[in-house]
Amino acid sequence: MSTSDTDLTDLIMWRRHLHTMPEVSGEEHQTAAEVVRFLQASSPDEIVTGLGGTGVAAVFNGREPGPTVLFRAELDALPIAEVTEVAHRSKITGKGHMCGHDGHMAMVAGLSRAFRRERPASGRVILLFQPAEETGAGAAAVIADPAFKALKPDFAFSLHNIPGLPLGHSWIKSGPVNCASCGLRIALTGKTAHASSPESGTSPAPAIAELIPALTALRKGHIETEDLVLTTVTHVAVGEPTFGVAPGDAELWVTLRTVSDDGMSELREAAEGLARNLAEKHQLGVSFSYHDEFRHCRNNEQAVDIIRRAMDKEDLPHSTGQMFKFSEDFGRFGDAAKSAMFFIGAGENQPALHNPDYDFPDALIPIGGRIFLRIAKELLG
Structure with a gap:
């Protein structure tokens, strides 16, 4: 041949x-x-x-x-x-x-x-x-x-x-030879308000400000030792692009990456746990969806x-x-x-x-x- x-x-x-x-x-x-x-x-x-x-x-x-x-x-x-x-x-x-x-x-x-x-x-x-x-x-x-x-x-x-x-x-x-990875979309839901009276609404902005460094802190290990855990925030959206409305919802997209499928299960649980705790702290609704899932x-x-x-x-x-x-x-x-x-x-x-x-x-x-x-x-x- x-x-x-x-x-x-x-x-x-x-x-x-x-x-x-x-x-x-x-x-x-x-x-x-x-x-x-x-x-x-x-x-x-x-x-x-x-x-x-x-x-x-x-x-x-x-x-x-x-x-x-x-x-x-x-x-x-x-x-x-x-x-x-x-x-x-x-x-x-x-x-x-x-x-x-x-x-x-x-x-x-x-x-x-x-x-x-x-x-x-x-x-x-x-x-x-x-x-x-x-x-x-x-x-x-x-x-x-x-x-x-x-x-x-x-x-x-x-x-x-x-x-x-x-x-x-x-x-x-x-x-x-290749990591497991997935895209996690976290949606936070509060209540909009007039920008002059933000206290009458429930903004997800403070939760997002805490969530980004908390997710980043989950990182650990190295690819060389095959114990890598990597979180990469790829997209954040808070409210609408306007000056008159305090935001009522937000989205954060983060890519989760681990060496093994078992490690991915643990990382998903940890990431969702952080988001739920912050949503409860700031009186927000929270939901999750997964995309681009690789074993x-x-x-x-x-x-x-x-x-x-x-x-x-x-x-x-x-x-x-x-x-x-x-x-x-x-x-x-x-x-x-x-x-x-x-x-x-x-x-x-x-x-x-x-x-x-x-x-x-x-x-x-x-x-x-x-x-x-x-x-x-x-x-x-």
């Missing part, structure tokens, strides 16, 4: 085409249609569409029975306006592939060319293009879809590019060993990496399969992920593809 120079040229052109047409989480209809069009040229044994919303899976059956191996890429882009001057820059105002999911799609889609020429010796390969990774909703929706239950992978693999790491150098480790991502040891062997046989540099503070919903696939994600360097001088001047380096496409193909060879022959 291999990809050719012609394949690589096509994949680079296709990746750049995807880059021009970014769609954010839950809206990836045109991207999914483009993925289906590309995959159909390789005549997979089955293409499943609509997985978890807009997800797509291509199935390549082996010649003999064996395990099912899944390789995942992400469909979605970000609500970030691109500021690059590349010819393939985004054509969609306010949206851009600022995380490299266009490149991840090219790597996984490239596998279809190899399996078109030669099916796996055994088992089957699933090329999954998952929606809504950026919001944490996509993996859960895919796994809950009855059509996914029929696919039932034994192993699941994915990667993410990492700016700041030398181009093509990979990090891989067993155990936790922690934990790599299976056997799956990690398979990735390391693949990198060694391809003579590609790798080392034991660190855990990352950012979240990834790929961890949910660990409930259904032996799963592992590795991280591959996008270059030491590459703009950071989610920066408006980020653009995925095309030189990574053949490297990621080689690793994935070697993993398939190791498991399926």
Whole structure:
């Protein structure tokens, strides 16, 4: 199994085409249609569409029975306006592939060319293009879809590019690799009043002033020692933008982040407890809602060993990496399969992920593809 120079040229052109047409989480209809069009040229044994919303899976059956191996890429882009001057820059105002999911799609889609020429010796390969990774909703929706239950992978693999790491150098480790995180929206409700008589109302402003430092004080630990607890206030709104009305309601948005799912449960309880105590103190109503919920991502040891062997046989540099503070919903696939994600360097001088001047380096496409193909060879022959 291999990809050719012609394949690589096509994949680079296709990746750049995807880059021009970014769609954010839950809206990836045109991207999914483009993925289906590309995959159909390789005549997979089955293409499943609509997985978890807009997800797509291509199935390549082996010649003999064996395990099912899944390789995942992400469909979605970000609500970030691109500021690059590349010819393939985004054509969609306010949206851009600022995380490299266009490149991840090219790597996984490239596998279809190899399996078109030669099916796996055994088992089957699933090329999954998952929606809504950026919001944490996509993996859960895919796994809950009855059509996914029929696919039932034994192993699941994915990667993410990492700016700041030398181009093509990979990090891989067993155990936790990405934090659990969620967005907590705290709504406080009091009573408005005329600005000349604030005492006749109940303002949430004093509670907000106490709540921000109290939430910040929950921070502790370090990512290096894997005991990190991090709270980041991302948005505050108190009342309406007017000078004549003392506020009667407020919202505070905070991102909660921990190394483990168990730690997240404790942090949620602590954050809600602070808000309830302050609401009671200031005679306010309080309610909570959760958004962008990510479980922690934990790599299976056997799956990690398979990735390391693949990198060694391809003579590609790798080392034991660190855990990352950012979240990834790929961890949910660990409930259904032996799963592992590795991280591959996008270059030491590459703009950071989610920066408006980020653009995925095309030189990574053949490297990621080689690793994935070697993993398939190791498991399926």
